[in-house]
Amino acid sequence: MSILGKKNFFERLSDSHLTREAPRIEATNNGMPSVVISNKEELDDIWMSEIDSGSISSENGSDSVTCHISTPMTQEQLWSKEEVEIALSNLPGGEAALSLIPTLQNDTLQKALEEFQCLTLNEIMDCNHRKITLPTFANGFMRKALLDSENGAAAAATPGQLLAGWPDTCLLISCWLGHVEIAKALLDKDAPVSTSDCDGRTPLHLAACATSVKLVEELLKHGADPCKWDLGKKCTPLHCAAAASCVATVKSLIKSGANVDAGLSGKSPLHYAVLNNAGDCVEALLQAGACPNNPQVYTETPLHVATSLGNVRCTKLLLNHGADVRVQLGIARSTPLHLAAEEGSVECTKLLLNAGAAWEAKNSRGQTAMHLAALAQSIETLDVLINAGAKVNEEDDDGRTPLHAAVAKALRSGELVKTLIQAGALVNKADKFGYTPLHIAALNESSPTVMLLLSKGADMTARTKGGITALNFIIRRTPDVLPLFVARFDQAISLHDHELGDVDCELRLDFRPLVPGGRGETDLMLCLVEVGQGHVLKHPLCESFLYLKWLRIRKFFLLSLMFHSIFVALFTGYVGATYLWHVKWLSNVLLWPVLGFTCMLAGKEFFQIAHGIYCYAKRWENWLQWSVIMASGIILIPSAYTWQHHVAALGVLLVWIELMIVVGRFPMFGIYVQMFTQVSINFFKFLAAYICLIVGFSLGFSVLHKNYKSFADPLVSLLKTMIMMSGELEFEDVFFDEKAPLQYPGTAHLMLLTFVILVTVILTNLMVGLAVSDIQELRRCAGLDRLVRRAELVAHLENMLFSKLLDRAPAWSIIQACRRGALLLHPPYHCALHIRPNDPREKRLPRDLIRATYRLVSERKTRRTTYRGSVPPLLRNANAMDSSHTRLSRMYSNESNQQQLNELAAELKRCSYNISTRLDSLTNKVENIAKDLDMPPN
Structure with a gap:
């Protein structure tokens, strides 16, 4: 997919994977075997069409986000039946011979041969190698007229006359049809064994295709050339025999001197034998000295063919005879190990690794065998590669790991993800476009995979280079995941000690679901606000976290308020002394403090610009800050001009508006400023x-x-x-x-x-x-707006404190101290808060939050009790369990025992239903496997 391809918003991650089946031999109408290979391409569309193409891109500017699998090889038949029969029918007398020779059996054959023995070759008409001198423009027409006349004469001839009059044509057709008696009779009467059709196919080519050993031996006995090429230099008789999977014919041709390496620079007989899964032919050719490798660079070798088809026997034979496991194929630079992994062939992968194949070898896209095995959804192949030491975090040219490829398809992605993560795969690894496996799983609309990745620590707040979070994709493509994710917040609030009604009752608030692993602790909440899910912040867990987080960082806002208050006071005093009261000594005293504060304010703004100019430009408060800075710089010019009074008046107004905005950041004043x-x-x-x-x-x-x-x-x-x-x-x-x-x-x-x-x-x-x-x-909406505003303020401060520009600050510096002071959680130990809701001395959370938290736990307990005491609707018709319940009811009569009995019966019914459902599922799987194997199920 590419790990991706379809042009639209992303131009979509798509990639094709070829599913190959072992070749099967089918008999044609004329008794000749033909090899059939089933090819299946699956195109996986990964991307949607709303993201800036510049932020995705891959191969052609905006294609892809998954792993690319090179174009697979397809089987090449030497000639089709139709192609050969058309060529034979275009020979002189070919139509008549094709229709007559198959009917010559038993008595009719004997009569035709007896008649033929009494005649001499070409007695009817001399049609061999006829030369007609005609103008070029008339060639086609005259030849067709001549062919029609000869076909008419052949159709009127008796069988014996047909054989005698057109021996070349009859020899070719009898070899193609495997008619030994007629071919032998023609050869005994010196029919030319070297004759050929218009494509250069000799009787030996056609006999080899027909897998007729007797015919091949008879032709060789009469001097047929086993090394003869057709006109297109495509194949020799040995190629035909290998493609037809006839080991007896192959051995016969080799014994007669056929060149086992004919066409080695292209496709040798060994290549066609492997392509058709003819293990015996492969063995015979290798024992005869056939070279398993190709002398041309980056061309297809028999080992490539064997591994791409998952052909274990041929792969083993080739490796035993010195096939090179390092050779690369075509512009894709695929090694045999790449093709075996793409096919998902476990045995071939093992053989190649044992033969020294390098798992770290990369194709033209930088993909290793693990990338292709993951995209092929082959867990077994992945296990083999992992056991061989392959790195699960190896990156391709686009920075994608096998985990990116594993989630590109939904078929077995869950098992693949578990396998790779257990082997050490980084769940939050981003490619060079910023896409993590979670982004791709969400784009694939694979909700189970998204939930699995989230349970393994995937970060919903991870952003692409275009600034799109994984949560954004989840909301748009897998919205059913969000309620399940929010349900984890309910589970994070639990009863820790004592019963709910006790004074010493203790509740545990686990804040880890709110901190998915980003640099800041409020990234998730900010993302929820961005995607329109700000109402989630009203959950007691989120609201409690924001309250505690505000207590942690409000000191920074107090410092900011102090800074701006001092700046406003100095600025106002300077303007009054310079432009209002004209007190020069006071103006000179205030000049440098105002200048210093202005420089600090400008430095802060430059730092925010360096952190992200796009987000910075969207906030109107930043433009207000720059207006104040510019006004301050202008009025600090020593020589007073008239126009400076205008700037001073505007500056005083703007600096007090800025102070109002700073004051509005505090919760108690925020609603009024808003x-x-x-x-x-x-x-x-x-x-x-x-x-x-x-x-x-x-x-x-x-x-x-x-x-x-x-x-x-x-x-x-x-x-x-x-x-x-x-x-x-x-x-x-x-x-x-x-x-x-x-x-x-x-x-x-x-x-x-x-x-x-x-x-x-x-x-x-x-x-x-x-x-x-x-x-x-x-x-x-004051409550929700207050939470949203608080989340935005905290997230903004954290983005500044945890900026990458400050990462190089020493551990003892004030920056690191501020970072430690801003964090509420310190994994893995300090990630939860224990409160006592019934204790009046509990002051760590507001009372309304404590009541909401207590109510949540109480309602959950009530629902659980109600569920246990009721019978699920799907189990009401379980007759067996009902009868058991009736029998047990007779044994216990008092009410308390009856209540316990009801709960026990409901639990038994639920277990019975789950077991029966699971058994039905397993039974269906066994029946499907039995049908595939054509075996009756037991």
């Missing part, structure tokens, strides 16, 4: 929607009241109009000013009335109603 932010955003959206109406009124007022100073300038008029929205109309000053009398009465009054109705009344009240609606919605 209200302000949300209402402000909605107000500007509202204003943008109705700005045209306001501009229209401002221009109208400028025309009608040009003598009034507030409307003289169109820009000032726009500002005045927006102020009038609040109700400050100044009616008397505008309409009854003696110094600026009204010039356009009537229209001016009407426009003012229209403004009051449309803007002051309707728009203003609409805006107020919208703000109230937003505030109510924020209050309704």
